[in-house]
Amino acid sequence: MPRSPAAEIVAGVEARLAAAGCIAAAEEAGELLAAVGPRAAALEEAVRRREAGEPLAWITGLTRFCGHQVRVDPGVYVPRPQTELLAERAAALLAERAAAGCAGCTGAARAVDLCTGAGAVALHCQRSVPGAAVVGVDVDRRAVACARANGVTAVLGDLGSALGDECADVVTAVAPYVPTAAVAFLPADVRCYEPRAALEGGVDGLAVVRRVVAEAGRLLRPGGWLLVELGGEQDALLAPALTRQGFRDVAPWEDEEGDLRGLAARLVRPA
Numbered sequence: 001m002p003r004s005p006a007a008e009i010v011a012g013v014e015a016r017l018a019a020a021g022c023i024a025a026a027e028e029a030g031e032l033l034a035a036v037g038p039r040a041a042a043l044e045e046a047v048r049r050r051e052a053g054e055p056l057a058w059i060t061g062l063t064r065f066c067g068h069q070v071r072v073d074p075g076v077y078v079p080r081p082q083t084e085l086l087a088e089r090a091a092a093l094l095a096e097r098a099a100a101g102c103a104g105c106t107g108a109a110r111a112v113d114l115c116t117g118a119g120a121v122a123l124h125c126q127r128s129v130p131g132a133a134v135v136g137v138d139v140d141r142r143a144v145a146c147a148r149a150n151g152v153t154a155v156l157g158d159l160g161s162a163l164g165d166e167c168a169d170v171v172t173a174v175a176p177y178v179p180t181a182a183v184a185f186l187p188a189d190v191r192c193y194e195p196r197a198a199l200e201g202g203v204d205g206l207a208v209v210r211r212v213v214a215e216a217g218r219l220l221r222p223g224g225w226l227l228v229e230l231g232g233e234q235d236a237l238l239a240p241a242l243t244r245q246g247f248r249d250v251a252p253w254e255d256e257e258g259d260l261r262g263l264a265a266r267l268v269r270p271a
């Protein structure tokens, strides 16, 4: 049976994306068409951008995260599926605190999302625990504007420097954590397009994460939880900094392949 004109267009886009090396070419073709429509000039520009390796989410302006539609502006780190593991854990801990309260705490449950980017983690925490006070922080103006466009209360700043002592119940951070030498092995489109300051974390990848640990010691109430995304064997490398800051009950988590994806730790005494 002959294909309809619409099916012809999808098949043409899919073939071009597959030839350019896109792994999920059919899915991406559908997303591009849904975002820009079948108008030839707009579609051609969108396909060319994707063929050149630009992140799909920058072209469509959207990605999905924990079931939410998240706006992603060009220049802003695209939230990754593996980060959903961190966001779900953080939202569950925040919901526990909101339900149970805590000795000496007043007011709403509070969360701080350091290195918020487009605000995906903060957005998930806010939507999962509607009464909670959630704030995102990023050092990049484009990220802060994007997080705000996603409905997140977001402030510009170097980690927690723009915040007071928050007495937060949960601090999250997907800080840059790729070791400098490993940046060269990231996929070409990530390396060429996404901001290096969102990715690279110094020699062992933990330069910013160690500062996050120190900041979390100040921002969290005693008993509050820090959740950070990690990879490789960074949990062992981070252990001394966590202990020094008074964190205990360290619980790493892994993905389905058994790879380390992050850890949670509870503050037992303020730094």
Ligand SMILES: C[S@@+](CC[C@H](N)C(=O)[O-])C[C@H]1O[C@@H](n2cnc3c(N)ncnc32)[C@H](O)[C@@H]1O
Pocket (backbone or CB within 6 Å): 077, 078, 079, 080, 083, 114, 115, 116, 117, 118, 119, 120, 121, 137, 138, 139, 140, 143, 157, 158, 159, 173, 174, 175, 176, 197, 198, 199, 208
């Ligand atoms: C790996 S991205 C993660 C973004 C977001 N949390 C997510 O998962 O989609 C890291 C983010 O940290 C921000 N960042 C890097 N250094 C920072 C710092 N010192 N203070 C605040 N934000 C920082 C970058 O601008 C970037 O948006």
